[in-house]
Amino acid sequence: MYAFDYHRPASLAEAAQLLAGNPDAKLLAGGQTYIPTLKQRLAKPAAVIDLGRIAELRGIREEAGGVTIGATTPHAEVANSPIVKRVIPALAALAEGIGDPQVRNRGTIGGSIANNDPAADYPAAVVGLGATVRTSKGRAIAADDFFTGMFETALAPDEIVTAVHFPKPEKAAYAKFPNPASRYAIVGVFVAKTAGGVRVAVTGASPCVFRATALEQALAASWSAAAIDGVTIDPSNLNSDIHAQADYRAHLIKVMAKRAIEAAG
Amino acid sequence: MRVSMTVNGKAVSGEVEPRTLLVEFLRQHLGLTGTHVGCDTSQCGCCVVHVDGASAKACTLLAVQVDGSTVTTIEGLAQGGKLHPLQQAFHEHHGLQCGFCTPGMIMSAADLLQRNPDPTEHEVREWLEGNLCRCTGYHNIVKAILAAAQSMRGMAKAAE
Ligand SMILES: Cc1cc2nc3c(=O)[nH]c(=O)nc-3n(C[C@H](O)[C@H](O)[C@H](O)COP(=O)(O)OP(=O)(O)OC[C@H]3O[C@@H](n4cnc5c(N)ncnc54)[C@H](O)[C@@H]3O)c2cc1C
Ligand code: FES
Ligand code: FES
Numbered sequence: 125m126y127a128f129d130y131h132r133p134a135s136l137a138e139a140a141q142l143l144a145g146n147p148d149a150k151l152l153a154g155g156q157t158y159i160p161t162l163k164q165r166l167a168k169p170a171a172v173i174d175l176g177r178i179a180e181l182r183g184i185r186e187e188a189g190g191v192t193i194g195a196t197t198p199h200a201e202v203a204n205s206p207i208v209k210r211v212i213p214a215l216a217a218l219a220e221g222i223g224d225p226q227v228r229n230r231g232t233i234g235g236s237i238a239n240n241d242p243a244a245d246y247p248a249a250v251v252g253l254g255a256t257v258r259t260s261k262g263r264a265i266a267a268d269d270f271f272t273g274m275f276e277t278a279l280a281p282d283e284i285v286t287a288v289h290f291p292k293p294e295k296a297a298y299a300k301f302p303n304p305a306s307r308y309a310i311v312g313v314f315v316a317k318t319a320g321g322v323r324v325a326v327t328g329a330s331p332c333v334f335r336a337t338a339l340e341q342a343l344a345a346s347w348s349a350a351a352i353d354g355v356t357i358d359p360s361n362l363n364s365d366i367h368a369q370a371d372y373r374a375h376l377i378k379v380m381a382k383r384a385i386e387a388a389g
Numbered sequence: 390m391r392v393s394m395t396v397n398g399k400a401v402s403g404e405v406e407p408r409t410l411l412v413e414f415l416r417q418h419l420g421l422t423g424t425h426v427g428c429d430t431s432q433c434g435c436c437v438v439h440v441d442g443a444s445a446k447a448c449t450l451l452a453v454q455v456d457g458s459t460v461t462t463i464e465g466l467a468q469g470g471k472l473h474p475l476q477q478a479f480h481e482h483h484g485l486q487c488g489f490c491t492p493g494m495i496m497s498a499a500d501l502l503q504r505n506p507d508p509t510e511h512e513v514r515e516w517l518e519g520n521l522c523r524c525t526g527y528h529n530i531v532k533a534i535l536a537a538a539q540s541m542r543g544m545a546k547a548a549e
Contacts, residue, residue, distance in 0.1 A: 130390065130407035130453050152454075159449045160431050162408070172407065176454055200443070224519025225500065226434065229443045230450070305432070307518065 125162045129171040136180055136286060140260045142173050144282045149173050151284065153196050153235035156227050181234070181286060184208060190291040191215070195234025195284070203228060214296040214388070218249050218314070221300060223307050234285040237270070240277050240332065242363070243308035247271055247333035248298060252314030252325035253290045260284035274331035293318045295347075297388035299380040300328070303367055310367050311376035315339075315384040317347060324381060329362050329373045339381055349382040392456040396421070397465030405452045412436045412447035415462060423463040423492050427521070434520035437493040438462045444500035446519070463492035466499065474544070475499055475537040484533035486524035494520050498534045506542055510535060 131149075133139040143149055148170035152158055161167050175181055181196040184205045191211050193202060202208055203220035222228055222236075222245050236246040237257065250257070250267045257265045261283050270278050279285065293316040300312035309328030313336075316323045324339040342351045359374035368376070393402035396419060403418045415421045415438070427435035429448055436447040439461040466473040475495045478484065485491045494517070501508060501516045508516070513531050522530060 125408040128407055130451070132453070132456075152451075155449055155451070155454065156431065159410075159451070163429065172451075174451075174454060224434070225497065225516055226437055226444050226446045226519045227431075230445055 126165060126168045128162075128169050130174065131171060132174045132177055134177060136178055136260060136284065139173055139175060139178060140282070140284060142171075143284065146171055147281065151175055151238075153238075154198060154231040155235075156223070156231035157235060157239050157241070175234075175284070186211065187289060188291070190289060192287050192289045193233050194287050196232045197234075199223075199228035199231050199233070199236075200225070202233065211292050212253070212290055212296065214293075214298050214314070214316075215249050215253070215290060218245050218298045221245065221298075221302070221307065233288055237288065238277060238279060238285050240271050240275050241308070242274055242331050242333075243303070243310070243312075243328045245298070245300065245309055245312055245327065248309070248312050248314040248325045248327040249290070250288060250325075251333050251335060252298070252316045252323050253293055253296060254316075254318055254320055254323055255288050255290045257285055258287045258289065260286055264289075268335070271333050276332070291318065295388040297384040299383035299387060301376050301380055311373050311380050313377060313380035313384050315343070315381060315388055317343075317388070322347070326377055329377055331363065336377065336381070339377075343385070347385070349385045352378060352381055352385075390453055392452050394455055394457060395459045397461060403452075407451065407453050409452045410448055411438070411440075411450040411452050411455055411460070414452040415447060415460070421462050421464050425489055425492055427489065427493075432519075432521065433490070434493040434497060434517075435490055437496040437520070439496060439500060442503075444497050461496075463496060466495065473499070474540045475502070475534065478533040478537035478540065479530070482529050482533040482536055484525065484530045490520060490522040490524075494522065494530055498537070501534070502538050502541060506538060506545070508535075508538060 150169040152172045152174045182194045199219045199222045208216040255267045257270050296316035298314045300309045311329045312327040314325045322340045322343045324336045327333045338355045342355050357374040357377050359370035362370040362373045364370045425435040427433035431449045438447045441458050497520050513534050
């Protein structure tokens with residue numbers, strides 16, 4: 125690790141000010157992605173701004189029938205939250221399936237979506253449920269506009285995710301085919317029947333989470349696993365790597381989508 | 390930077406760089422070498438300790454992040470010279486061979502048993518997702534954790 129300065133702001137306002145005044149500073153939340161990155165010397169920040177002690181960024185509450193999750197809320201807290209389990213059980217189950225218990229104790233939702241790893245789980249829930257990402261600049265960014273590419277988001281360099289608001293779906297479920305070592309998604313599919321229509325979000329399969337519109341149309345016509353039998357998934361934009369070839373990922377998208385539809389009921 | 394924390398019930402403090410990892414602080418500054426470093430890439434779980442009651446990988450935490458926190462390492466589990474039921478069970482059920490993964494296994498299992506005193510074999514195996522063992526094949530580790538859970542439930546009952 126290269127040396128860096130360390131700041132531990134006590135409020136969001138202080139964190140935003142530190143970040144704005146220091147273009148070479150980076151945020152630290154759970155550190156489950158960023159500390160390994162620092163150790164590999166893939167990043168050389170002048171300063172690290174630790175969000176870990178900002179009380180206003182952490183916690184889960186019901187809002188407008190859905191749930192709002194503070195950016196620094198760890199995965200384990202989401203997985204075990206009575207509110208999340210009651211309002212959106214699919215989201216609690218997704219959080220429970222991330223990594224391992226120690227990663228879930230530290231890793232946060234804000235860190236996960238800001239990082240936008242192509243194989244991360246939360247982006248599938250954010251897009252699948254049509255969530256809204258709230259930021260330190262007072263913006264409320266729609267899920268469909270937030271994830272812009274591999275490890276890229278709509279966040280400005282000096283913008284902090286403060287919370288994510290998930291509306292309550294009629295039905296939802298997530299199914300993933302995990303990498304057996306890390307539990308990251310080789311393919312993960314989040315399906316939801318929402319007030320705004322059917323949404324199907326796919327993670328792990330391509331450089332960035334995306335909506336599978338062909339599957340959405342088939343499911344809008346008939347909400348059943350059989351409804352997607354006739355849909356073909358084009359593998360040409362999907363990833364090929366040591367874990368899976370593009371055509372296999374295309375196959376897995378349908379298999380995971382079917383499992384998710386069956387689980388959603 | 391100066392950090393202060395409670396480690397195994399004792400107030401400690403030290404001068405660290407912001408980039409000093411918690412595991413380095415424990416091993417090099419405090420001489421608590423029971424917490425191991427296996428992979429240093431956040432995957433093996435040899436370095437698991439408890440921070441404010443929850444298990445965490447000490448190789449993936451900065452010492453400055455846990456300033457003011459309470460940390461428990463494998464050295465803090467035995468009480469009054471008596472092995473913790475998990476340590477006793479690993480001994481009795483041959484839950485280790487080389488022993489390198491053992492401190493992390495036991496600290497991870499201790500977090501499981503405080504959340505779920507009566508886990509199924511499947512729940513134990515799922516919980517150990519972040520702990521790798523190159524020797525045992527896990528069988529006796531799982532057996533030891535289930536045995537410890539049973540003896541801890543017995544102790545809790547006797548104390549009622
Ligand atoms: C062994 C292992 C297995 C894992 N398995 C999975 C898995 O199966 N599925 C999965 O989805 N993930 C997995 N992860 C990743 C884990 O979920 C991370 O916690 C997550 O990707 C990042 O969250 P963090 O809080 O640790 O962020 P950090 O590592 O602290 O930060 C990550 C990035 O986000 C930025 N950032 C953090 N918070 C904010 C914020 N509020 N606003 C703006 N930017 C911010 C940081 O500057 C940094 O660039 C795994 C990690 C490990 C080590
Ligand atoms: S040394 Fe920390 S996880 Fe391997
Ligand atoms: S006993 Fe040797 S690594 Fe587990």
